[in-house]
Amino acid sequence: AQTVTQSQPEMSVQEAETVTLSCTYDTSESNYYLFWYKQPPSRQMILVIRQEAYKQQNATENRFSVNFQKAAKSFSLKISDSQLGDTAMYFCAFNTNAGKSTFGDGTTLTVKP
Amino acid sequence: EAGVAQSPRYKIIEKRQSVAFWCNPISGHATLYWYQQILGQGPKLLIQFQNNGVVDDSQLPKDRFSAERLKGVDSTLKIQPAKLEDSAVYLCASSLDGSENTEAFFGQGTRLTVV
Numbered sequence: 001a002q003t004v005t006q007s008q009p010e011m012s013v014q015e016a017e018t019v020t021l022s023c024t025y026d027t028s029e030s031n032y033y034l035f036w037y038k039q040p041p042s043r044q045m046i047l048v049i050r051q052e053a054y055k056q057q058n059a060t061e062n063r064f065s066v067n068f069q070k071a072a073k074s075f076s077l078k079i080s081d082s083q084l085g086d087t088a089m090y091f092c093a094f095n096t097n098a099g100k101s102t103f104g105d106g107t108t109l110t111v112k113p
Numbered sequence: 114e115a116g117v118a119q120s121p122r123y124k125i126i127e128k129r130q131s132v133a134f135w136c137n138p139i140s141g142h143a144t145l146y147w148y149q150q151i152l153g154q155g156p157k158l159l160i161q162f163q164n165n166g167v168v169d170d171s172q173l174p175k176d177r178f179s180a181e182r183l184k185g186v187d188s189t190l191k192i193q194p195a196k197l198e199d200s201a202v203y204l205c206a207s208s209l210d211g212s213e214n215t216e217a218f219f220g221q222g223t224r225l226t227v228v
Contacts, residue, residue, distance in 0.1 A: 004155070033214045044116070045156075045204070045219040052214065091155050095213040100169055101146075103155035 002027045004094050006104035013082045014112050020067075021077045021107045023092030033095040034068065034075045039106070040088040048090070051075065082111045115139065117220035119205050125226045131193035134223045138186070138207030144168075145182055146217065147190050148204040156204055162188065163211055195227045 003026045013019035025034070036048040051059045051068050058066050063083075067076045079086055092104040118137040126132050138145050143164050148156035159178065161169040164185040173180070177196070182188040192199055202224050206217040 006155075031213075035216070037219075044221045045206075047216045050214070050216065093155075100161065101156075101158060101217065103148075103157070105153070105155045 002029075002094050002096060002102040004092050004102050004104035006092055006107050008107045009105075010108045010110070012110040012112055013079075015082055015084060017082055018078060018080045019082055019109065021079075021090050021092075021109065023075045023077070023104060025073050025075065025092070025094050025102075027073070027094065027096070029096050034066075035093040035095065035101075036064070036066070036075075036077045037091045037093060037103075038086075038088045039091065040085075045091070049077070079109075084111050084113060087111045117205055117207055117218050119203075119220035119223055121223055122221065123224050123226075125228060126195055128197055128227050129194040131191065132195055132225065133189050133191045134203050134205075134225075136188045136190070136205030136220060138188070138205070139218055142207035142209055142218070143185070144208045144211030144215075145188050146204075146206040146208075147180055147188070148206065150202045150204055150222070152201070159190070161211070168211065192225075195225075197227050200225055200227045 005024045032053045034051045037045045038048045039045040049061045063080045089106045091106045094102045145162045147159045150156045159173045160180045162182040180190045202222040204222045205220045208215045208217045
């Protein structure tokens with residue numbers, strides 16, 4: 001069975017600063033994908049960034065980047081130059097073959113002005 | 114492109130009543146998911162369809178929950194009878210082909226309160 005653990009239920013950061021959200025997972029699969037999704041208050045969940053497990057290079061999308069440590073089964077999200085619109089709940093998710101997703105319980109991020 | 118549509122947005126029912134949720138996925142998406150998201154937790158997969166066939170329903174409480182996907186497009190999720198612990202947001206999502214690298218697109222969810 002796959003598990004995803006997000007150990008930080010809540011975090012806060014000052015606007016324009018950098019914050020890192022942690023995620024660890026457990027699986028026996030050798031090939032899989034990891035995702036970070038963002039769920040703003042009262043709005044739908046959207047994809048932030050994805051990482052292929054067999055790629056060593058960390059994915060980046062503008063201000064968002066990941067630190068993927070396959071041996072440690074760690075997949076953290078770094079948000080640079082935090083903006084007020086980044087305030088949301090962030091979910092780490094894990095996809096196996098056939099697209100079955102397992103989500104963590106989320107980290108609520110508050111960006112303070 | 115139009116996103117995943119869900120209705121209703123909110124529903125309040127008494128325990129032991131029945132309720133149904135509707136989802137219209139993104140056009141052309143073969144895979145449709147129903148998730149249950151209890152307050153403070155991550156989404157939990159209830160059922161996954163590939164076209165109109167069920168791929169995974171291992172976590173669907175089949176004694177009270179049922180789901181169907183007519184003609185491989187729209188889907189309905191039904192709860193009968195509802196229990197207090199069914200209070201949650203029910204999320205519908207769709208993806209192009211359900212492979213491990215494809216992004217899931219989510220609807221806004223239906224918030225169910227069972228009193």
